[in-house]
Amino acid sequence: MATSLGIIILLGLISNYIFEKIKLPGLMGMLILGVILGPYGLNILKPEIMNVSSDFRKIALIIILLRAGFGISRDDLNRVGKTAIKMSVVPGLFEGMLIAFLSTKLLGFTFIQGGILGFIIAAVSPAVVVPQMINFIENKVGTKKGIPTLILAGASMDDVVAITIFTTFLGFYSGTHVNIGIKILSIPVSIILGIISGIIIGFVMVTIFNKYHIRDTKKILLIVGSAIMITAFEELLKNKIEIAGLLGVMTIGFIVLEKMPLVGKRLAKKLNKIWVFAEILLFVLVGAEVNVSVALDAGLISVIIILIGLLARGIGVIVSVSGTDLNWKERIFCVIAYIPKATVQAAIGSIPLSLGVKGGEVILAIAVLSILITAPLGAIAIHYSAPKLLEVEQN
Numbered sequence: 001m002a003t004s005l006g007i008i009i010l011l012g013l014i015s016n017y018i019f020e021k022i023k024l025p026g027l028m029g030m031l032i033l034g035v036i037l038g039p040y041g042l043n044i045l046k047p048e049i050m051n052v053s054s055d056f057r058k059i060a061l062i063i064i065l066l067r068a069g070f071g072i073s074r075d076d077l078n079r080v081g082k083t084a085i086k087m088s089v090v091p092g093l094f095e096g097m098l099i100a101f102l103s104t105k106l107l108g109f110t111f112i113q114g115g116i117l118g119f120i121i122a123a124v125s126p127a128v129v130v131p132q133m134i135n136f137i138e139n140k141v142g143t144k145k146g147i148p149t150l151i152l153a154g155a156s157m158d159d160v161v162a163i164t165i166f167t168t169f170l171g172f173y174s175g176t177h178v179n180i181g182i183k184i185l186s187i188p189v190s191i192i193l194g195i196i197s198g199i200i201i202g203f204v205m206v207t208i209f210n211k212y213h214i215r216d217t218k219k220i221l222l223i224v225g226s227a228i229m230i231t232a233f234e235e236l237l238k239n240k241i242e243i244a245g246l247l248g249v250m251t252i253g254f255i256v257l258e259k260m261p262l263v264g265k266r267l268a269k270k271l272n273k274i275w276v277f278a279e280i281l282l283f284v285l286v287g288a289e290v291n292v293s294v295a296l297d298a299g300l301i302s303v304i305i306i307l308i309g310l311l312a313r314g315i316g317v318i319v320s321v322s323g324t325d326l327n328w329k330e331r332i333f334c335v336i337a338y339i340p341k342a343t344v345q346a347a348i349g350s351i352p353l354s355l356g357v358k359g360g361e362v363i364l365a366i367a368v369l370s371i372l373i374t375a376p377l378g379a380i381a382i383h384y385s386a387p388k389l390l391e392v393e394q395n
Contacts, residue, residue, distance in 0.1 A: 034287020069253020087154030194244030198251025340378030
């Protein structure tokens with residue numbers, strides 16, 4: 001496994017450098033590298049590292065979401081809070097339900113099978129979106145109206161909604177008794193519990209840091225370790241109650257920054273350094289999960305379904321930001337920022353197939369194809385559209 005890690009680090013750094021040199025997002029290079037190195041490409045990476053890939057990807061995602069928390073101010077959050085909630089629900093519902101309907105017409109699925117597919121596809125990728133939003137916050141791109149914070153918060157909650165509805169449709173398919181009212185109620189409960197868990201740990205960290213003199217490096221280790229435990233707790237309780245663990249992770253950073261601004265800014269810089277390594281792991285290993293041959297089997301109809309789903313998502317974003325002070329350029333950027341898919345699709349795309357859902361192989365193929373189409377397309381579009389569509393604050 002050590003050899004595979006060495007290959008990932010060295011080639012990851014090189015691919016990131018090459019893509020940035022040709023004016024493309026570095027994460028694209030790392031995703032492509034992962035596809036090449038992974039078991040569905042040249043199969044260079046050892047099985048041992050693929051077996052722990054999901055854990056490595058989760059830790060990397062935790063690091064970038066912690067960093068996101070350290071970049072969110074109370075004023076920005078107050079400004080975008082209501083819109084962020086709409087952004088977390090409406091676009092995904094528009095996309096997921098339209099794909100569910102289209103699947104009955106174009107793929108011969110039942111509506112339940114279509115719902116399973118729709119809400120796998122309907123999750124935006126925080127792995128692709130969050131790092132770019134943090135970069136915009138640091139460079140004051142769109143920050144005057146809190147747009148990066150809006151996208152950060154909305155994208156983090158969007159996944160909770162998509163996964164909850166996905167599990168509901170999966171329950172319908174398997175014949176498990178599913179109480180729709182309870183499932184719908186579980187979405188805000190999950191979000192609230194996630195935020196509360198982050199608040200509790202955030203205040204515990206603040207108390208410890210105020211009481212004891214601890215080096216910043218050890219502070220980071222304490223925070224990262226606690227954030228990992230939130231997600232472990234979420235996993236432990238997932239069959240009883242859902243907790244939006246990743247939202248809790250982001251809340252930890254927000255609380256520490258709010259209560260200890262100077263410490264929070266120093267810790268954010270530390271996390272930026274850790275992210276250099278975590279970013280490589282995250283995107284190379286996400287790429288390694290992608291089976292291109294499966295995606296190619298999906299066919300033109302699958303591409304049409306994905307693109308129409310994106311159109312529905314875009315309409316959902318426009319509906320969500322209506323009534324705000326965002327101008328038409330900023331609204332278009334919000335639509336673009338909600339294009340990328342990768343994290344959730346790589347994590348749950350194969351679940352229906354493994355559970356024997358009829359058409360599971362088609363669902364997996366479309367999930368993989370959605371990553372191949374939207375992750376690079378979204379990353380490039382976000383990267384190049386932001387300077388043109390968003391206002392840059394002058395220092």
